[in-house]
Amino acid sequence: MTSDINTRCIQEILQEYDIKDLTIATVCSHTSLQIFHGAKKEGLKTLGICIGEPPRFYDAFPLAKPDSFMSVNSYKEILERTDELAKKNAIIIPHGSFVEYLGASNFVNIRLPTFGNRKVLEWESDRRMERKWLEEAGVPMPRKIQGPEDIRGPVMVKYHGAKGGKGFFVAKNISDFNTRIDSKEIYDLQEFVLGTRYYLHYFYSPLSTEGYRLGQGTLELTGMDRRVESNADEIFRLGSPAELEESGIQPTFVVTGNVPLVLRESLLPKVFEMGEKVVEKSIELFGGLIGSFCLETVLTDELEFRVFEISARIVAGTNPYISGSPYSDLIQPELSTGRRIAIEIKKAQSMGCLEKVLT
Secondary structure, X not given: OOOOOOHHHHHHHHHOOOOOOOEEEEEOOOOHHHHHHHHHHOOOEEEEEEEOOOOHHHHXXXXXXOOEEEEEOOHHHHHHOHHHHHOOOXXXXXXXXXXXXXXXXXXXXXXXXXXOOOOHHHHHHOHHHHHHHHHXXXXXXXXEOOOHHHOOOOEEEEEOOOOOOOOOEEEOOHHHHHHHOOOOOOEEEXXXXXXXXXXXXXXXXXXXXXXXXXXXXXXXXXXXXXXXXXXXXXXXXXXXXXXXXHOOOOOOEEEEEEEEOOOOHHHHHHHHHHHHHHHHHHHXXXXXXXXXXXXXEEEOOOOXXXXXXXXXXXXXXXXHHOOOOOOHHHOOOOOOHHHHHHXXXXXXXXXXXXXXXXX
16 A cells, blocks of 8 residues: 655645644544534534535534535545645544545545544554554564464454454354355454453654653553444353354454443553553654554453554544543543544644644
């Protein structure tokens, strides 16, 4: 995945902006409610990008309804209408649906200033590169299974890209794998780790100087959640695993919602240590993460984390915390991740260094 959009190109676009009149823009899905709500709380204009007519559900949430909409016939049309968005001084906020709908290769070439480092998409969307990043960072991970012939116990089969868990499955042996695999998809095999899932929400600011200091900037823990997955979270109401297997019923892992969590306080040092290592390695590999990201983990009964994935952007698990989480409340009251993004943009705006948080 390569980008034709370089730093100079974005700087030239920003030079034409009225930086005192910025507009926060994103696709109407995923975490858009908190992104718009947070931007409005910080006094920034908002714009929602939608397919067809603006979604009516925004009328039910006036504090999160964008100030304006841009309707498109397809998500690819966004690439053709960047000049229109640039005239509105638009800053694009990526989220999982935005990247998946537009396609990672298209998103990295969008000719608009984007919050965060778009170079991270190459590392996030390719599971082999993602593993290289996390392993070199020194965070504990599930063991990688090289190929189906090496399956000796339960493995998690994951397809590449941000798919909200769609198509992921657990294979108990090579026969099970061969029966269920989609041969058209690129996949990755990981050891299935038994434990409790914790999705850890972080925010890295290259601008801040106060807080949990890194080599440059600061790291924040803004919340954590667990995903509700269909049908994996309810399937065992129907019987034991053996009975389900006999009936031809298999667990699936499509994410349908999120549940807020709080961790044992004694484990917080490990949480910050993992986040710190991931950020520092990202700076070395591709210039650094900027803003929100999530480490997706399993916590074993030995109280050891295994990081099985990273989402290098705002994640839907932050949605339970639009009014703040038990952790973000200790940073600033009513601090959602959407609002935290707006605060970072405003800080860069006031410091005259938007290029440090936009690419």
